[in-house]
Amino acid sequence: MTQTATPVVQARGIVKRYGHVTAIDHSDFELRAGEVLAVIGDNGAGKSSIVKAICGATVPDQGEILIEGKPVRFTSPIEARDMGIEIVYQNLALSPALSIADNMFTGREIRKEGWMGKYLRMLDKPAMEKFARDKLTELGLMTVQSIKQPVETLSGGQRQGVAVARAAAFATKFIIMDEPTAALGVKESRKVLELIQDVRARGIPIILISHNMPHVFEVADRIHIHRLGKRLCTIDPKDYTMSDAVAFMTGAKEPPAQDAA
Amino acid sequence: MSEPTNPARSGQEFEQDLNRSDARVAEFEVQNHTLLDRIQHLLHNNPTLVPVIVLVLSLVAFGLIAGGKFFSAFNLSLILQQVSIIGILAAAQSLIIITAGIDLSVAAIMVLMSVVMGNLAVFAGVPSGFAILVGLAGGVGAGLMNGWLITRVKLPPFITTLGTWSIFYALLLWLSGAQSIRGQDIDTEAPFLKFFGASFDVGGARITLSSILMIVVFVVLWYMLNKTAWGRHVYAIGDDKEAADLSGIRTDRTLLSVYGLSGFICALAGWASIGRVGSISPQSFYEGNLDSITAVVIGGISLFGGRGSIMGALFGALIVGVFRSGLRLSGVDVLWQVFAIGWLIIIAVAIDQWIRRVSA
Numbered sequence: 001m002t003q004t005a006t007p008v009v010q011a012r013g014i015v016k017r018y019g020h021v022t023a024i025d026h027s028d029f030e031l032r033a034g035e036v037l038a039v040i041g042d043n044g045a046g047k048s049s050i051v052k053a054i055c056g057a058t059v060p061d062q063g064e065i066l067i068e069g070k071p072v073r074f075t076s077p078i079e080a081r082d083m084g085i086e087i088v089y090q091n092l093a094l095s096p097a098l099s100i101a102d103n104m105f106t107g108r109e110i111r112k113e114g115w116m117g118k119y120l121r122m123l124d125k126p127a128m129e130k131f132a133r134d135k136l137t138e139l140g141l142m143t144v145q146s147i148k149q150p151v152e153t154l155s156g157g158q159r160q161g162v163a164v165a166r167a168a169a170f171a172t173k174f175i176i177m178d179e180p181t182a183a184l185g186v187k188e189s190r191k192v193l194e195l196i197q198d199v200r201a202r203g204i205p206i207i208l209i210s211h212n213m214p215h216v217f218e219v220a221d222r223i224h225i226h227r228l229g230k231r232l233c234t235i236d237p238k239d240y241t242m243s244d245a246v247a248f249m250t251g252a253k254e255p256p257a258q259d260a261a
Numbered sequence: 262m263s264e265p266t267n268p269a270r271s272g273q274e275f276e277q278d279l280n281r282s283d284a285r286v287a288e289f290e291v292q293n294h295t296l297l298d299r300i301q302h303l304l305h306n307n308p309t310l311v312p313v314i315v316l317v318l319s320l321v322a323f324g325l326i327a328g329g330k331f332f333s334a335f336n337l338s339l340i341l342q343q344v345s346i347i348g349i350l351a352a353a354q355s356l357i358i359i360t361a362g363i364d365l366s367v368a369a370i371m372v373l374m375s376v377v378m379g380n381l382a383v384f385a386g387v388p389s390g391f392a393i394l395v396g397l398a399g400g401v402g403a404g405l406m407n408g409w410l411i412t413r414v415k416l417p418p419f420i421t422t423l424g425t426w427s428i429f430y431a432l433l434l435w436l437s438g439a440q441s442i443r444g445q446d447i448d449t450e451a452p453f454l455k456f457f458g459a460s461f462d463v464g465g466a467r468i469t470l471s472s473i474l475m476i477v478v479f480v481v482l483w484y485m486l487n488k489t490a491w492g493r494h495v496y497a498i499g500d501d502k503e504a505a506d507l508s509g510i511r512t513d514r515t516l517l518s519v520y521g522l523s524g525f526i527c528a529l530a531g532w533a534s535i536g537r538v539g540s541i542s543p544q545s546f547y548e549g550n551l552d553s554i555t556a557v558v559i560g561g562i563s564l565f566g567g568r569g570s571i572m573g574a575l576f577g578a579l580i581v582g583v584f585r586s587g588l589r590l591s592g593v594d595v596l597w598q599v600f601a602i603g604w605l606i607i608i609a610v611a612i613d614q615w616i617r618r619v620s621a
Contacts, residue, residue, distance in 0.1 A: 078509050089507050091503075091507075093504040093508045097500045098500065106508040107508055108509065120488075
């Protein structure tokens, strides 16, 4: 264990059972500062379960989770979000009929200053629209005509962009992305992968859940391979091939002896 | 930023032709926009436009058919007065329909609370102001009961409110002994109950306070829905509840507040109805819930939730009022009024479906 910095997330011995099914079986998890950590695993291996336990969507039965060295116990994703942990869900969690600006701020709207905001609880729409426009511009996504246009008028890639921009704008600790390229075409996937690298360049670590090996190997700094409810190993994509990774996660090949991971 | 230093990372091998690929997005729609498409888009962005157009057209049509007696200030203010109670109920109903729910119990809550107010003030000798407060609180309680069953017990709104409609209706028959409270008794014991029946004349128009209350209710709700975070959350829940949940909205709490507020508005309508009707009758407004849904639907608020402006319900209520008044003044049998309203509902829903199919 030769680590210089405290990991952003460190989870040890996480267990989650649903009746007779053990979704997480004494699993460990580690996310380091500034990295893109891909989480891969076969269907049913429990990769979503472990990530859900980290972001508060499920409460683990056993085990401890440390965020920046401090133990936490989230009971809902909202608590995790309040700590600066953002999640980009596979279904994006956007409200189609609301505008881009409204969507970026759902659940954390800005109110007007003074009595209008305090007593009439009036929203500061100009401020919200400006912030949304700035964030989208930063990520090179301001190809949309208007920040007020409803999300349902956007393409799949643009919607993904709005969801990523929302996460990047508010995340202070890290971002979890669940299959961000699964529903996208070739070109749009490329855009999302570039976005992931942009976000990492800002120093925000990312947990990337994906089935897409080429995408994983392209952007990940380390790969967490999940098998039968626990972490099998973490590998460096530079040292292994995609076939190795697939062999590990399906059990066709023994994992390498673990060092510091 | 995207690591141009490392060529191995700048894309997959099969993607290397991407930068030479055709950058055009499918654009055929742009040239192909017919007038109908444009209308569809316009209506999609402004869902209140349909009821406004229908309202203006029907005013013009009945003005031509029925002439001056329809277009008099007195008749127009009378329409406003006639729709005021159903209009307020429609405001409550709109809130719930925007969350993709439906409330069949709105009219039962309204009449039940008017009976509560009447019993307390007229028979129990409680000061009118206090009786009204109890009634309004009862409305909130009845709404919260609906909301609790829907959010905590996880029952569908339709079934929940079908059940509470019967429950509230039975309670109001029991509390009233199926007897009306006569207008004279209210006048002598608790005239304040009839507050919203008061009116004043402005140049031939007779404006009742209940009409003003209706407009105030709509303006306040419009503000809440469009200018506050709460309102945005109400729309987000109706649009996609799961997504709203995931994006950090406390959906159940918001839904509870919607049902509580809707119950309060129903009780307010109950108070206003005492002034409007002049007495308290347990048999009144038996179809009020359906009339409120009619106004909401004609007003262009989608029954699937998340779409439409609350002002649409006001226009919807006015359209129904204009049709009733216009057809009556044109000497058309009552049954054809019912017939016309039926078609209006169907056409309104058909237009809503068409608008929702809008292509991006």
